[in-house]
Amino acid sequence: MAHARIDRFEAGRRWTQDYELELPPQSTVLDLLFEIQQRLDQTLSFRYSCRNWMCGSCGMLVNGREQLACRTRLADLDAPAVQIAPLRNLPVVKDLIVDLAPFFEKWNAVGVAFPDQSQKPIANPQKTQQTIDAHSDCITCGLCYSACDVLSHASDFLGPAALNRAYTLQLDARDVAHQKRGATIAADGGVFRCHSMGQCTNVCPKGLDPLAAIAALKRGA
């Protein structure tokens, strides 16, 4: 028997709701939510798409920690009850669904800029490309954004994911906005806000290390 406590939110009202249900042994948190929604409570809302930790739609707090619901098995939680809440540092829209707009505004602020130079292919030196690769494959799930203590009191901080992306772009020879981005990175909401607590790196489901990216930017910024 699984026991779930879920933070609910709708139209300005906040409450916690308990559910109990039987589930097959392999169930993930995403399965649990689907079963509750279909069998017990039609009004529960959450997000999903790929169910393969590829889209980053299902980020939430599971027993206080940032997790992807589709990747978290109930059996591995080792707790009598599973507590589920929306991600932190982002406005809650309904139940477990948060508004990712601030996250993507910051992503946009570090600016992607590739000129259309169809005639002249440029490749990065191999070593640089390896560093870029090591910091790539972010699925924009926002887990690091939620786990960041700086963001919880300084909402203008660009945050780990955007800065990690900025790092890959600063290294990329094909990009043409290095100077402008460099200024954004060094400005008020930029890298120097980071206290190097490393929660971002701890929670990243893709094994990325935004902390190291920020450290490298600090050295070069």
Place this chain on the structure above:
Amino acid sequence: MEELETDILVLGSGGAGLMAALYALDTNPKLNVTLATKGLFGKSGCTRMVQGGYNVVLSPNDSTERHFQDTMLGGHWLNNHILARTLVEDAPVVVHEMWEKAGVRFARDKDGNLHQKGLAGQTFDRTVHHGDLTGIEIVSRLSEQVRARGTRILEECRAVDLLVEDGEVFGAVLLPARTGEFIAVRAKITVLATGGSAPIFSVSSASLEKCGDGYALAYRAGATLMDMEMSQFHPTGLVAPGSRFNGSVIAEELRAAGGHLYNSENERFMGKYNPRFEKATRDEVSRGCYFEIAAGRGTPNGGVWLDVSHLGAKAVEELFPGMLERCFLIGRDLRKEPIEVCPTSHFEMGGVRIDRDCHSDLPGLLVAGEDSGGVHGANRLGGNGVADSTVYGRRAGLRAANTALERRMKKVDPSRSISAALSPWERTGGEQPQALHAEFRDVMWTKVGVVRDATAMSEAIDALQALQQRIDHVSVTGSRAYNLTWQSALDVRNAVTVGQMVAQCALIRQESRGAHYRSDFSSEDPSWTKNLTVRLESGQMRFGEQEVVREPAAAR
């Protein structure tokens, strides 16, 4: 009700939708482009989940003619020749432009050239990739570019119906999940890029919001669809009973690298069906697995065993880190033990009939990517899917930009679409849409799945008819905002329409070809080298035939 006007309305944010928006804007930055997508922008759809990679001719030792031949052979000559030719000829340009324009990174070899690997059905190693996360890279980079250009993005906002008058399309009715309040969007050109319908079958690899919306929307608008019987199954979906994880793809590379398939009697059975064993094409391996399971030689959970442990733990870790992790989630260690797999619904070859510039039969409606039919014929090669969505997405964008200003805007009354979508709210105590949806998917899987015959399909068609009627009695409760049950009620309506097209066309095609296998007509019949079409006429689903489109002799 909110109303919006835009020059170009793109529906969907997979490879096709993103490329359409990007190329429309870059062709004419003055255009007003709106992109609406059912899931989150750039996070939904199947392009995101592409692992294998992207087929493209880059090497001087390869040729587009060879890629074309492979594609036609894979499609059993049912492909529209002109569309297949365009696919292979545009792909090199598109891959190059993605690298330069959007910064998409593909893996490189030690000389700095794009690394190319081989997938089943190709005579040359021409698949570029980004490890096994090719889709994430393509979609993330393209989304950044679309966002950076200031496109109006309406995410978690599904198209409910196209707005049609006198056979012309003038936009769409949208339903933003967040508010549950409809928006009527008037557009000069609408680009349909909502992807396929793999989840009309109960075991599927696709993203969970998919249900064939695009086919149903185009059908209700009066467009002609083709090849709808051609549903592709990937042979190795992970078996995870009771979990949403069920059906996730276990990559083809496991078989390519020497993985073996066993039945419950510990027999490496593929040799019975094909001399190439596990390296046979997707349809052949899918059927091999299916026959073993049907003959009672399946695993406890209704699959077969896939084993790569003989390759050695180190090799498995190095070659398949993603798959290793995927199997851990169901408590299996790929390095040491076999895993249970079974065929999983993966792709729909059929779709809206288009020409090489993505025109459908309906003026004002362009269609690209999995929503369209004809490129792949009876079977799609691995690596040709994302090539299709980006090549034709780009073409749709260019076409839309060049013709949008010539077209007029028209206000079409959306009230019929809206009241149909709202009807589940008018009842209480009706059926639960999600249960109905699950029942529907089981009918499709058991009666119109990997192996088909007339008896089972006729039963399916009756069952679908009955389900169709029950849809009129579902009810939903709660508030309209982010109401998953209501969304499901809208999904099942479209899914059953698509299921009917698939089942009916599969019954009509009395032969086996590519992905379509009939146990009662088990060989390919040359007289069936033609396409089946389907469209809505006087309120009925009408079926027809057409000659396969060939290239004009002068062109070659």
